[in-house]
Amino acid sequence: MISFVRASRMMSLLLHLQVRGHVTGAELARLLEVSERTVQRDAEALAASGVPIRSTRGPAGGYRLDGGYRTRLTGLGLDEAGALAFLGLAGPAAQLGLGSLLEGARTKVLAGMTGEARDRASATAARFHLDPVRFFGTSEPVPCLPGVAAAVWSDRRARIVYTVRSGATSTRDVDPLGLVLAAGVWYLVALRDGARRTYRVSRIRTVEPLPDPVRRPSGFDLAGVWAESRADLEREKTAVSVTLRIAAHALPRLREVLPVHGQSLLPGAPTSEWVELTVPFESAEWSFTALLGLGAAVEVMAPADLRTRIAGELSSAAAQYRDGGRRGQDPG
Structure with a gap:
């Protein structure tokens, strides 16, 4: 048989x-x-x-x-x-x-x-082919994705251990409502204590299915909810505004590191080799990291503490390269 x-x-x-x-x-x-x-x-x-x-x-x-x-x-x-x-x-x-x-x-x-x-x-x-992963990148590891997907498929509540941005972990009981793949990154849309939350799946350390069914809101529309969540995130209050002087050829690179509401501030066709403008960043730490990566193509004018910090970092890096060059030379 x-x-x-x-x-x-x-x-x-x-x-x-x-x-x-x-x-x-x-x-x-x-x-x-x-x-x-x-x-x-x-x-x-x-x-x-x-x-x-x-x-x-x-x-x-x-x-x-x-x-x-x-x-x-x-x-x-x-x-x-x-x-x-x-x-x-x-x-x-x-x-x-x-x-x-x-x-x-x-x-x-x-x-x-x-x-x-x-x-x-x-x-x-x-x-026609759809590739959801950004250039020069790979999909981030999501070892808990199958477990999260199983909870979504079965409409069962789940207990997740989640790592927040500070590096600490917390245990949360959630109602998984749907999974979203955005720019190669998986997100879980869920309810926690009746409020809607979005979790990056790569930060979920463990997932444990619970016996209770998901409390799915009537008429829930995942695509519509995700659009709202994304818009809320992109409209978040700017943490820091930076005035800078930037080479025109580096404007496309600057656009990649700005939040959505700051990208419209960049000139589409600059008429000079250098442009001075004020742009928002999501955090002071991110402004430091992003602008440092632009090297000599950008000069921070304000705030003063950011200008001082970047100048110090660049000075230390230059000294390190100079010292390293002397260490590599033969004596005498």
Whole structure:
């Protein structure tokens, strides 16, 4: 008797052949997450049951269906249907543990299309790609993401240990409402003591599911709530205003480190080589770090304590390089 797991795998193999036409054994093994020997056994079992599978050997070998054979057993399972929300987001789906479900759902959808519609879908996928991670960066580690996602999926409350910006940790019981991927960073939107909160998933150290169901607000709209949360964050009161003189070529780099409400203060087409302006920063510490990174392309005019601090840091760095150069020279 064929087990449910094997039957499901054999159906997936059949659907891949129906969608792709000719597939190598190695590719099928990768898609089904089994060995090539297992693919061969499953193909032989399908052939023995009357499915016209043909195999060829050699470098260009593989498996195909003869005679335009098609199966109509393409119904989506509940989990596969849920995974369809991540079409075009294979990376995030894999982080959530939905990679195989998404691939299975995608294959079934393509198998149910006409040849022309399938070609159009394939052509679209070949021309458009969504990459949610910023340039020169990698996705930050989120070891607790599967646990958080499980709580979101099951609508169960959770107890999380969370690291705040100071480095301290606290334990919080929350009602997980949804997960948001923004610029490659995962956020959990949740209720805590009835108030809405947003948690950066990378700062969650542990997650423990609780038996109580989530108290989800009536008519909750995750996209709308996230837009409000983001707007609130971007409208936060400026902690420090800095007057500076900056080279025109460094303005794009300055834009990257300013809050949203400060970016509109930058001139779009400066008419001189140097520009003087006053811009906001979210904190005094961030203004120091960000402006120090611009080096000689910027001069802080005010506040005086920030100007003094940056000047001291640059002076110390210059002395370190000078001393290091002398240490590397041969004596005498």
